[in-house]
Amino acid sequence: MKDPQRFPLRIFNSLSREKEIFEPIKPPFVGLYVCGPTVYGDPHLGHARAGITFDLIYRYLEHVGYKVRYVRNITDVGHLENEEEETGEDKIAKKARLEELEPMEVVQHYTIKYHKGLDALNCKRPNIEPTASGHIIEQIKLVERILENGLAYEVNGNVYFDLGTYRKSNSYGDLSGKVLEDLQAGSRQTEGMEDKKSPHDFALWKKATPEHIMRWDSPWGEGFPGWHIECTTMSTKYLGKRFDIHGGGLDLQFPHHEAEIAQCRGAHGTDPANYWIHNNMITIDGAKMSKSAGNFITLDQLFSGDHSYLNREFSPMVVRFLMLQSHYRSKIDFSNEALEAAEKGYHKMMNALEVLDELSASSSGTSGSRDHEIDDLCERCYEKMADDFNTAQVLAVLFELVTIINALYHNQVEEDAISATALEKMKRTFRLFVKDLLGLKQESASENRVSEELIQLLIEIRAEARANRDFRTADKIRDDLGEMGIVLKDEKSGKTTYEIEKQ
Numbered sequence: 001m002k003d004p005q006r007f008p009l010r011i012f013n014s015l016s017r018e019k020e021i022f023e024p025i026k027p028p029f030v031g032l033y034v035c036g037p038t039v040y041g042d043p044h045l046g047h048a049r050a051g052i053t054f055d056l057i058y059r060y061l062e063h064v065g066y067k068v069r070y071v072r073n074i075t076d077v078g079h080l081e082n083e084e085e086e087t088g089e090d091k092i093a094k095k096a097r098l099e100e101l102e103p104m105e106v107v108q109h110y111t112i113k114y115h116k117g118l119d120a121l122n123c124k125r126p127n128i129e130p131t132a133s134g135h136i137i138e139q140i141k142l143v144e145r146i147l148e149n150g151l152a153y154e155v156n157g158n159v160y161f162d163l164g165t166y167r168k169s170n171s172y173g174d175l176s177g178k179v180l181e182d183l184q185a186g187s188r189q190t191e192g193m194e195d196k197k198s199p200h201d202f203a204l205w206k207k208a209t210p211e212h213i214m215r216w217d218s219p220w221g222e223g224f225p226g227w228h229i230e231c232t233t234m235s236t237k238y239l240g241k242r243f244d245i246h247g248g249g250l251d252l253q254f255p256h257h258e259a260e261i262a263q264c265r266g267a268h269g270t271d272p273a274n275y276w277i278h279n280n281m282i283t284i285d286g287a288k289m290s291k292s293a294g295n296f297i298t299l300d301q302l303f304s305g306d307h308s309y310l311n312r313e314f315s316p317m318v319v320r321f322l323m324l325q326s327h328y329r330s331k332i333d334f335s336n337e338a339l340e341a342a343e344k345g346y347h348k349m350m351n352a353l354e355v356l357d358e359l360s361a362s363s364s365g366t367s368g369s370r371d372h373e374i375d376d377l378c379e380r381c382y383e384k385m386a387d388d389f390n391t392a393q394v395l396a397v398l399f400e401l402v403t404i405i406n407a408l409y410h411n412q413v414e415e416d417a418i419s420a421t422a423l424e425k426m427k428r429t430f431r432l433f434v435k436d437l438l439g440l441k442q443e444s445a446s447e448n449r450v451s452e453e454l455i456q457l458l459i460e461i462r463a464e465a466r467a468n469r470d471f472r473t474a475d476k477i478r479d480d481l482g483e484m485g486i487v488l489k490d491e492k493s494g495k496t497t498y499e500i501e502k503q
Helices: 045-063 091-099 103-120 132-148 180-185 227-239 250-268 299-304 316-324 336-358 371-386 391-409 420-437 452-467 471-483
Strands: 010-013 018-021 029-034 067-072 080-082 087-090 152-155 158-161 203-207 223-225 243-249 273-279 282-284 332-334 486-490 496-500
Touching: 010 273, 029 045, 029 227, 045 067, 045 103, 045 243, 045 273, 045 282, 045 299, 045 316, 045 420, 067 227, 087 091, 091 103, 103 299, 132 152, 132 158, 132 203, 132 223, 132 227, 132 250, 158 250, 203 227, 223 227, 227 243, 227 250, 243 250, 250 273, 299 316, 316 332, 316 336, 316 391, 332 336, 336 391, 336 420, 371 391, 371 420, 391 420, 452 471, 452 486, 452 496, 471 486
Parallel strands: 029 067, 029 243, 243 273, 282 332
Antiparallel strands: 010 018, 080 087, 152 158, 158 203, 203 223, 486 496
């Protein structure tokens, strides 16, 4: 362990709504389960937020010496269109029907795209990535156990969790703060409700209708698992009946994670996890991201700029940097302006990283006048990261180090200011946090790619040359850019645009 006592890790536990000192069940081992994607569409900004959040947590836990088993599932069955009411088609089966594919073709296609998107964002893969369809037998056994314990009932081939019986000896709603009576008062009658004792009893197993594609044999007839039972089965199979951390998006607190707690208590008599971590949501210019609003942005669209909302493309590392600028429990508002500002910050950070090796200490003695400042900044990086993974404050401290790095590089630091020992500590800490913990990396530009700012600057210089009738300079800029694969187009409106030719 890397001296965790100096800055003990504190985690905001969604269950207690307090920051708690992290104490693993069996140190140095840590079990981390995160609810993964339902793979029926392209990965989007919401997937990126969760992916980056738990990648950061995984990286830091490993850095301080824990042996982490990171499990993130793939939901490939059982997630219905109207999830809270448990009605409608299976999302993957519907996609398969519309595209005239086998459901597992849909699953494979979008799982690959999900991996590709998170790989681009430099997120590490989990240790285990189980699929719901690969654990049907285990799910049936878990349902049978809950039935045996008197906390579920079967009606017409459907098996429901009995919340009424459960609540006689258990609380329900502690994680989300939802009050069941308030929810029931506002609930409406929907398809299948007549089978339930209560409108908020949730399905552990659903009977397959004749048109339902994805179906398996069970003691209750052909059907498919409920969405909630999948995660309870896979998390406890690979991490034990009680493990350290359960994570996911804030939108999963209710009903999904509340149902997981109830199922685990119903089957095993214990809560599944000691700590619950939830990342907050993403808005687009202050509005909720949705397809109907036209502001739903996939990762491919973000990286290519192929969306009417976007001014241009933004690289994966710029997206990662923008997300790290906010604490994971805070909302992130995406906009072109926020992305452009993050791009500048990212490049400033990468420039400082590049010049580190060229720096040398001005002090030949054992200490310098600014050694204490550097030591304090390096310590604060650890302090802020250990305070519930506060990347926003970590970045603020790192930018203070950037100022010192740039001053050293430009010989703007007084003699004997920084000793060799302090300089090496700064280099080591800066590289560690930027690359290994925050997961930022230098993005290699393609052969024909020149930064947006440089191209726009050259276009402005050319426009000024043309206005001054300096056509020789204007033509040279156009021709030289053309040789680099950047084709300028002078429009009738007087505006000049450009295209980058693919070679």
